[in-house]
Amino acid sequence: MVELGKVDQIIEKYAGDKTSVLAILQDVQAAFNYLPREAMNRIGEKLEIPMTQVASLATFFHAFSLTPRGKNIVTVCMGTACHVRGAPRVLAEIERELAVKGGETTSDGEFTVETVNCVGACALGPLVIVNGNYHGNINTADVVEMLHEYKPATGEGAK
Amino acid sequence: MTKFTTPAQLTDHVAKAKAARDPNKVRVSVCAGTGCKASGADALIAAFQAEIEARGLDVEVLSTGCHGFCERGPLVVLHPSGVLYQKVKPRDVADILEKTVQKGELLPRLQYRDESRQIFEKEHDVPFYKHQERIVFAMNGHIDPRSIDDYFSMGGYEALGKVVGQMKPDQVVEEVIASGLRGRGGAGFPAGWKWRFTRQAEGDRKYLICNADEGDPGAFMDRSVLEGNPHLVLEGMIIGAYACGASEGFIYVRNEYPMAVRHIELAIAKATELGLLGQHILGTDFSFNVHVNRGGGAFVCGEETALIASIEGRRGSPRVRPPFPAQKGLWGKPTNINNVETWANVPTIINRGSAWFAGTGTGDVSKSPLGGSKGTKIFSLVGKVNNTGLVEVPMGITLRKIVFDIGGGIKDSKKGRTFKAVQTGGPSGGCIPDAYLDNPVDFDELAKLGSMMGSGGMIVMDDRTCMVEVARYFVDFLKEESCGKCTPCREGLRAMSGILNRMVRGQGRHEDLDLLEDLGRTMKTASLCQLGQTAANPVLSTLRYFRHEYVEHVDHARCPAGQCIDLIEYRINEQCTGCTICAKKCPTGAITGQNKERHVLDQGKCVRCGVCFDVCNFNGVSILSGPEIAGKAKE
Structure with missing residues (x-):
């Protein structure tokens, strides 16, 4: 299933440098949207580092996901500035609307809801990023409409 | 442009570029920082370019880094007049060019007004900017961060020419010490002292690191400096490398900052092409290369030893200091590590002198940089x-x-x-x-x-x-971010989190207050790194200044700020005009009522999301907490 050729290309780009393992993992995640087990094995083999070390990095850093993610990635900023302006309520509203918890993916595979500690756009908080598009100054009342833009045309999953 | 082979060539080039910059040239400076981009700056820039071409105007559109006033983005400043327009949309472009640029008429609808509706015409008159003093941000707003020529035209790399051409490394170190520059990453350790330690340390290779792992939620200045003026940071680093004797540098930047990564990589490539980086810089024996490392999103990696571990390809766990990185850092070699903002101050200190720099700020640094903050x-x-x-x-x-x-x-x-x-x-x-x-x-x-x-x-x-909830937020954040290596930090945060989470649910005990203080003191004394040593600050400082809020939570299950959802109830009060907006927006259908009649909220259905409170324009929704809830119920 997992195209290991793509993984090899990425490792190649860093000339098999052991110290580049973090960068390699980042590129693999960007290519596959998550870190497939097979890809992690491959990285360990090629760089000649134990799987435990690869797994230790993959689980230490927040940027990595070990499970496949949805088509649409909804990232809710939980930084301090967003927090005091109501980010927890926005997150709760998104969780309610999509019927998943933060870190989970909807059963139809359409949405993954993630939280991030800060995206550095604090003046626009509370901030939600959907597929890289920034939605600033989001109010709990705006959530339904914002998510609607990204829902499949059939309206499945919508209220 | 060809490679500079002597410092004099660079100095000469910068002088010419400065002289060639026409201060009266009509420029439209559009902020394309992350905030303004989120508000639609890209489409705005495209609209300006198209409209200027269609009208055949001799006007330059500058796509700049962050201007700072993100709230009002996208921001547009017209040069040379300095007129500021805010919240500008592509549909405003034709008007701006025709009325303001060509005829000199102002557009009140785009001008900034303060709360009292007073209009401020020029950027530097707006109170937000007026009280600022910009050294690091001086060029943001005037240059395209992707253009090294723009940087030259503002005097960029002048300091590098001076350092390599006229100064000995020790002189550079002494100049930075005399300026009183202290680390902008947080701890405030004198930057020049660190440079001296690295310079004096024994080692066949020395390294330099720029800490751009801006993990503090609520802070984004390093992002904006790197995005808006990458050459300034790079120039600071090259000067630092010359002073410390380092041959290789690393910029460790958050992966969440893609534009910062792009801009700094572009700057490195351009500087290398011109001989400002790489082998034999400006034709001398000084060589220095810079690499970019993307962080993996771990707060603790802002700690220097954890950051170093991460660059080496390991988990970001801190280690005991000493030895400090200046003695044993990256791959065991002497390493000098400074924050983005610290590096960005260096070129100005060299250009204008340590005395000028020390003229701003507090205290007296003539004997020691720790004598004040400059x-x-x-x-x-x-x-x-x-x-x-x-x-x-x-x-x-x-x-x-x-x-x-x-x-x-x-x-x-x-x-x-x-x-x-x-x-x-x-x-x-x-x-x-x-x-x-x-x-x-x-x-x-x-x-x-x-x-x-x-x-x-x-x-x-x-x-x-709610201050208890704020303390809970920080403690939960730090609990997740603690690397788990040392016990006081790992277990202390876990215990604090348990207590605070009980408190915000109204299940705290009075004796918890003393327990929190006790835990905090232990963590401060016994933790391995700065993360653990300072982790109790949010709890200790809120206990110090807002103890009464804690007491209300533990003794009366009351949240005075009306934020802790387990302790509050929303009620629709007599000010309700029956406008129906809350009933329409309520996600659970808990609000019912006829048009123009006071509505009713069903507590059984209410999930306390607060939408009704947010959307009400008539103060028609009250938040009750603690004894108020029982009292009101009896009414």
Whole structure:
């Protein structure tokens, strides 16, 4: 299933440098949207580092996901500035609307809801990023409409 | 342009580029920082370019880095007049060019107004900018960060030419020490001292690191400096490498900052092409290369030994110091590590001299850089304040001036919101109440108040911010981010989190207050790294200044700020006009009522999301807490 050729290309780009393992993992995640087990094995083999070390990095850093993610990635900023302006309520509203918890993916595979500690756009908080598009100054009342833009045309999953 | 082969060639080129910059050239400077991009700056820039071409005008469109006033983005400043337009949309472009640029007429609809509706015409008159003093941000807004020529035209790389051509490495170190520059990453250690340690350390190779792992939630100045003026940081690093004797440098930047990564990589490529980086810089024996490392999103990697471990390809766990990185750093070699903002101050110190730099700020640094705080500091002013964004202010300015003069005071003050506290120093900082608003802001003063400078986050909180909940938020954040290596930090945070989470649910005990203080003291004394040593600050500082809020939570299950959802109830009061907006917006259908009649909220269905409170324009929704709930029920 997992195209290991793509993984090899990425490792190649860093000339098999052991110290580049973090960068390699980042590129693999960007290519596959998550870190497939097979890809992690491959990285360990090629760089000649134990799987435990690869797994230790993959689980230490927040940027990595070990499970496949949805088509649409909804990232809710939980930084301090967003927090005091109501980010927890926005997150709760998104969780309610999509019927998943933060870190989970909807059963139809359409949405993954993630939280991030800060995206550095604090003046626009509370901030939600959907597929890289920034939605600033989001109010709990705006959530339904914002998510609607990204829902499949059939309206499945919508209220 | 070909490679510079002597320092004199560079100096000469910069002088010519400066002279060639026409100050009267008509330029439209559009902020394309992350905030303004989120508000649609890209489409705006494209619209300007198309319209200027269609009209055949001799006007330059500058796509610049962050101007700072993110709240009002996208921002447009017209040069040379300095007219500021805010919240500009592509449909405004034709009007701006025709009326303002060509005829000199102003467009009131795009001008900035303060809360009293007073119009401010020019950027430098707007209170948000007026009280600032910009050293690091001086060029943002005037240059395209992707253009090294723009940087040259503002005097960029002049300092490098001077250093390599005329100064010995030790002289550079002494100049930085004399300036009093202290680390902008938070701890405030004298930058020049670190440089000297690295210079004097034994080692066949030495390294330099730029810490751009800006993990503090609520802070984004490093992002904006790297995005808006990457050559400034790079020039600072090259000068540092010359002074420390380093041959290789690393910029460790957060992966969440893709534009910063792109801009700095572009800057490195261009500087290398021109012989400002690489082998035999400016034809001398000095060689220096810079690499970019993307972080993996771990807060603890802002700690220098954890950051170094991460660059080496390991988990970001800190280690015991000493040895300090200046003795044994990256791959065991002497390593000097400074924050983005620290590096960005270096070229100006060289150009204008240490005495000029030390002329701004507090204290006396003639004997030791620890004698005061010099220069400026960038703060990200965010939270419940009217004007949010990045502000660069002289050290020693008061908190009041930042929050009220620059920040324009508390958001929604007309609806009765009042100032409660300002939180500085990131998650390990502290909350400072209004009694200390007139204290000067510098490294040592903030520490005395139980907070710290940190990387410069400044989060304003109003009377609707619950301090117990804020402490819980920071402790839960730090609990997740603790690397788990040392027991006081790992277990201390876990215990604190348990207590605070009980408190916000109304299940706290009075004796928990003493227990929290006890835990905090232990963590401060016994933790391995700065993360653990400062992790208790949010709890200790809120206990110090807002103990009454804790007491209300534990003794009366009451949240005075009306924020802790397990302790509150929303009620629709007699001010309800029956406008029906809350009933329409309520996600659970808990609100019912006829048009123009007072509505009713069914507590059984209410999930306390607060939509009704947010959307009501008539103060028709009250928040009750603790004994008030029982009291009101009896009515």
